[in-house]
Amino acid sequence: ITPALFDPEVGIDFPRMLHGGQEFRWGPVVVAGDEIETTTSIKDISQRGGMNFFVFETDSRNQRGETVCTGLWTNIVREDS
Structure with a gap:
């Protein structure tokens, strides 16, 4: 899951990320x-x-x-207030 998390196209703001x-x-x-062998995909x-x-x-x-x-992994990223 790590490479997908750090993909710049995904655009996760890590300081605002919560484990869902x-x-x-x-x-x-x-x-x-x-x-x-494990592969990771973005489901949603x-x-x-x-x-x-x-x-x-x-x-x-x-x-x-x-x-x-x-x-199945869910991460939640809070938007700027």
């Missing part, structure tokens, strides 16, 4: 020797009540292409 929540969906068990950007909401989704897959974990 996260959730995970687990797939097959990861065992020693598995190689995991919205604005309401003087706040901007950034929702990111991560997809983690093992060497067999099986999704072992999907994560």
Whole structure:
């Protein structure tokens, strides 16, 4: 999720950022020797009540292409007062 957070095109103002929540969906068990690759995408950007909401989704897959974990991350950025 870090590269997506720091992408200048996303435009997150970090001093105003709050953690809004996260959730995970687990797939097959990861065992020693598995190689995991995670990709991050921006799922949604919205604005309401003087706040901007950034929702990111991560997809983690093992060497067999099986999704072992999907994560959903919400960050809230307060607008200038």
